[in-house]
Amino acid sequence: MPRRVTSRIIDRKDEVYEYLKMHKEVPTSVIVRDLNLSHSQTFYILRMLLKEGKVREIKRGKVAYWTVTEE
DSSP states (O other): OOSSOOHHHHHHHHHHHHHHHHHSEEEHHHHHHHHTOOHHHHHHHHHHHHHTTSEEEEEETTEEEEEEOOO
């Protein structure tokens, strides 16, 4: 995990958030594939968005789906 939030992380966070707004509910693996990020990068960004209250995680079995919270 990075020690500080860089501009690259902020850009990726914005990209993931916009992607989720367009696609509604998406599993982590699809975000990884479509945005060409590693699983750890994607999960780190999703956790940041979760802490900020912008997204929520929906567990279905072993698969985590992500969606934008209602604003």
